Amino acid sequence: MILLFCILPVPSAVPMKKIALVYTLGGRYDEILPPLWALALATYMRQAAPGIKVDILDEQVLGAKRLAGLLARRYDLAGFSPVTQTYGNVLKFARVAKKNGSMVVFGGHYASALKKEILANRGPGSADYCLDAIVCYDGEKALHELARGTPFGGIKNLVYLTPGGQLAENPVEIMDFSRLPPVDYTLLDLERYFKIQERKMGKLGIGRTLSFIAQRGCKWAAGAGRCIFCGIQTMGGVRCIPPESAARQLSSLYRKYGVRHVYEAGDDYPANPAWLREFSAAASRLKMPALEVYAKATTLNPANAALLKAAGVKYVCVGVESFSDDILRRLNKGASAAVSRRAVSVLLEAGLIPNTALILGLPGETRETLSLTLSELKKIGLPPDCCQRTCLNIVAICPGTRLWQMLLEKEPKYRGQDLPDSHELRLDYLKHFCEAGEADLEAALKVFSNYFAARAKAGRPGRGKAA
Ligand code: SF4
Structure with a gap:
């Protein structure tokens, strides 16, 4: 529920030092793959802002307990990309991140499709406040601007609530995909994934x-x-x-x-x-x-x-x-x-x-x-x-x-x-x-x-x- 007649908290616009991109489970998965969306964002950030530490926290390899423990280490920002099957679980970890002082941002198709509903039910001023903003469409530049401490009003593709509780949808900018840096898969320990794949999918000849x-x-x-x-x-x-x-x-x-x-x-x-x-x-x-x-x-x-x-x-x-x-x-x-x-x-x-x-x-x-x-x-x-x-x-x-x-x-x-x-x-x-x-x-x-x-x-x- 949005509290329309009070001033809602807006995260302070200060440059960040440490960001977590969080992949959570939901439903049953046989195939363990490094999360491509997180790798693409982390690759972009390393090139655009090498001074900012970006960790990819993946429940597939960490397990739920360790993931929650890592999120408690006070990241400046925690980013999630929920899908229908994972959204409930994403909220659990978003609450952990928010409780520990992180700015929490969602991206991806699910959050973009339900931006109004999610901000009303989980945004600032709601009874379950665990989210600050949603990035629609391409997330690379928006994440960079958030990390630089740019105020929400100046970040393309961002959707959020104004201090008065109104939904604000910033203009959309679509990136030139051909100019993005190639995804750097070494940002994750690939051998760790390959071992799990071998255990779960090896019998199908896939690893x-x-x-x-x-x-x-x-x-x-x-x-x-x-x-x-x-x-x-x-x-x-x-x-x-x-x-x-x-x-x-x-x-x-x-x-x-x-x-x-x-x-x-x-x-x-x-x-x-x-x-x-x-x-x-x-x-x-x-x-x-x-x-x-x-x-x-x-x-x-x-x-x-x-x-x-x-x-x-x-x-x-x-x-x-x-x-x-x-x-x-x-x-x-x-x-x-x-x-x-x-x-x-x-x-x-x-x-x-x-x-x-x-x-x-x-x-x-x-x-x-x-x-x-x-x-x-x-x-x-x-x-x-x-x-x-x-x-x-x-x-x-x-x-x-x-x-x-x-x-x-x-x-x-x-x-x-x-x-x-x-x-x-x-x-x-x-x-x-x-x-x-x-x-x-x-x-x-x-x-x-x-x-x-x-x-x-x-x-x-x-x-x-x-x-
Ligand atoms: S519209 Fe395109 S992306 Fe969507 S389900 Fe059909 S083929 Fe797939």
């Missing part, structure tokens, strides 16, 4: 893995083709690192740190044909880690699949979501089941491994559409190596998505909330938008998982026939 991003933004997200479950907050279209530079940076991860697998976080990797051609030409001349990229089914064709293959791409995660045309129409994806099937076969013919991303419980889901999706999947008969690691989830209703808006129209009780009960939210969503109930979705999730597991097992030496 020494990092994430990387050469393209920020998605060309579909800002327009009519935005998927209704997409929560990204985007400005400035798609911004890319020059293709040759991206290839060189990836190759240096292979040579310098022995990285063997890279998750490329771009949203539709082959969407820019000219960029992909140059990247592929440069990468094909270099030693590269195996790349895993995302692609829209509608973007894939034999020509760009061949370029991906030549560039060292091994896995392509295709957003299939469902094989029901009725559901796909409601998603605004512009893809049909036939387009998804064709995309999968294009990838297989090019010698790439498709990971078919499926979401159970999308609007219009029924027991029949769940059965249809499973039977279509069986008809495709994905080879075993396509079933090792799958992207299979029950739909999550995330702030900033069209789905979230649709639910709020039906259930106004969620307006103003920044931390709704996720189970209640799911039940309300299913009540309004799906014929399939929660039990149907949980059962289907098991059936799909078992199907993928059986096929993957069949591919291992000495095993029987595929399911």
